[in-house]
Amino acid sequence: MEKYIINGGNKLYGSVKIQSAKNSVLPILAAAVLTDGKIKILNVPQISDVKNMVKILTCLGCRAVYNGNDIIIDSSYADCFEIPSALAHELRSSVFLLGSVISRFHSAKIAYPGGCDIGLRPVDLHLTGLKRLGVKITERNGYILCKCDKLYGNEIMLDCPSVGATENIMLAAVKAEGTTVIKNAAREPEIEDLQNFLNRIGAKVSGAGSGTVTIEGVKSLGGCEYLPIPDRIEAGTFLIAAAMCGGEMVAEGVHPENISSLIHKLAENGCKIGLNNDKIIIENHGRLVSVKSIETQPYPGFPTDLQAQYTALCGVCEGHSIITENLFETRYKYVPELRKMGADITVIDRNAFVRGVERYKGATVIAHDLRGGAALVLAGLAAEGRSEIVDISHIDRGYGSFEYKLRNLGADIVRVTV
Numbered sequence: 001m002e003k004y005i006i007n008g009g010n011k012l013y014g015s016v017k018i019q020s021a022k023n024s025v026l027p028i029l030a031a032a033v034l035t036d037g038k039i040k041i042l043n044v045p046q047i048s049d050v051k052n053m054v055k056i057l058t059c060l061g062c063r064a065v066y067n068g069n070d071i072i073i074d075s076s077y078a079d080c081f082e083i084p085s086a087l088a089h090e091l092r093s094s095v096f097l098l099g100s101v102i103s104r105f106h107s108a109k110i111a112y113p114g115g116c117d118i119g120l121r122p123v124d125l126h127l128t129g130l131k132r133l134g135v136k137i138t139e140r141n142g143y144i145l146c147k148c149d150k151l152y153g154n155e156i157m158l159d160c161p162s163v164g165a166t167e168n169i170m171l172a173a174v175k176a177e178g179t180t181v182i183k184n185a186a187r188e189p190e191i192e193d194l195q196n197f198l199n200r201i202g203a204k205v206s207g208a209g210s211g212t213v214t215i216e217g218v219k220s221l222g223g224c225e226y227l228p229i230p231d232r233i234e235a236g237t238f239l240i241a242a243a244m245c246g247g248e249m250v251a252e253g254v255h256p257e258n259i260s261s262l263i264h265k266l267a268e269n270g271c272k273i274g275l276n277n278d279k280i281i282i283e284n285h286g287r288l289v290s291v292k293s294i295e296t297q298p299y300p301g302f303p304t305d306l307q308a309q310y311t312a313l314c315g316v317c318e319g320h321s322i323i324t325e326n327l328f329e330t331r332y333k334y335v336p337e338l339r340k341m342g343a344d345i346t347v348i349d350r351n352a353f354v355r356g357v358e359r360y361k362g363a364t365v366i367a368h369d370l371r372g373g374a375a376l377v378l379a380g381l382a383a384e385g386r387s388e389i390v391d392i393s394h395i396d397r398g399y400g401s402f403e404y405k406l407r408n409l410g411a412d413i414v415r416v417t418v
């Protein structure tokens with residue numbers, strides 16, 4: 001097991017280059033199974049979720065070659081439709097493979113997906129959508145078994161704008177016979193990125209980002225070289241780090257419009273923020289003031305994936321805040337750990353009631369999930385004294401070279417194997 005040791009109190013200065021979006025790269029990797037054309041994905045983050053997704057692809061018979069931060073996938077040798085359980089349990093995005101594997105083999109078998117322990121995370125919307133396209137689904141002994149003679153386009157209305165269900169149905173519909181319309185589709189930038197990737201290999205997808213996605217089935221797909229959008233959650237995490245520690249930081253290679261909800265909140269907290277094309281400049285030299293209430297919402301609302309990091313910031317602002325987590329049932333596992341650092345936060349159901357304290361005190365805390373773990377790192381960076389963040393494998397799932405990038409900004413953080 002590995003941990004971070006942090007000596008808090010350093011301000012952050014300098015610039016940080018943002019990686020390609022984890023939540024774009026993962027569905028794009030799943031989409032690679034749809035085509036025999038060669039796919040080259042650029043600036044892929046070196047994170048364990050991507051590594052595990054690539055392992056799944058190779059278990060299906062795909063060939064994968066890393067070339068620096070790029071990766072080349074050749075699915076022309078794919079010959080297996082069973083996603084290995086051990087890997088399926090590792091990551092939520094394994095479920096996205098259902099759509100592309102069914103499209104290729106007209107069969108698929110997968111164990112229920114894993115991923116961060118932040119809620120029930122059912123897959124009912126995925127399965128209902130696939131059934132609407134003609135897939136026969138059996139759920140038995142912890143497995144989802146799918147079969148179809150052919151995939152037919154259809155109209156699908158999602159009960160909630162699920163990111164994964166939208167992506168899964170898009171992948172299954174790309175080579176279906178006829179047109180598929182997904183209503184109440186997720187609007188996240190990663191959905192539009194998947195649409196752009198699919199169209200680059202010859203699909204006919206439109207409407208991503210609007211809430212209604214239309215997919216006209218095509219007969220064949222080719223290859224391409226593709227640079228996914230930058231990771232808005234990594235960018236937001238670094239912006240919050242700079243806000244909490246103080247200093248002057250530039251996040252480079254970002255799409256500011258994709259995290260405008262956070263940018264507005266940080267300005268309300270008292271940060272000075274400038275936007276310049278693909279750069280966000282943030283400056284703070286004093287104690288921030290609380291924002292009264294924050295509610296996580298599907299895009300373009302405040303992202304649930306920044307809830308933990310932003311709550312850590314609220315914990316050292318002057319005043320009180322109420323955070324409401326509307327998407328996941330148990331996304332506050334980091335709060336008891338933050339309280340070990342002196343945070344004054346009370347969680348009742350989906351609400352976190354925060355009274356800002358002057359400063360966190362260094363402590364030994366445990367990461368329970370990806371974004372909660374990142375929040376604890378930010379708290380350690382801003383805290384007085386030494387902190388240890390234990391079980392950082394959760395953080396490695398979504399942040400590549402995290403401690404390296406933070407050290408480059410002046411943070412005192414090292415990774416230690418225990």
Ligand code: EPZ
Nearest residue numbers: 023093121122123124125126162163164165304305327328
């Ligand atoms: C994606 O997860 C992201 N993961 C999550 O990021 C992100 O938090 C989430 O979207 C919301 O933005 C990836 O893209 C790999 P959902 P996903 O389906 O697709 C309910 C991170 O930290 N729901 O949009 O699993 C569900 O319970 C990760 O990077 C159903 O009820 O999220 C939740 O309440 C964490 N039935 C809500 O929808 C379903 O079939 C949103 O979930 C599917 C979802």
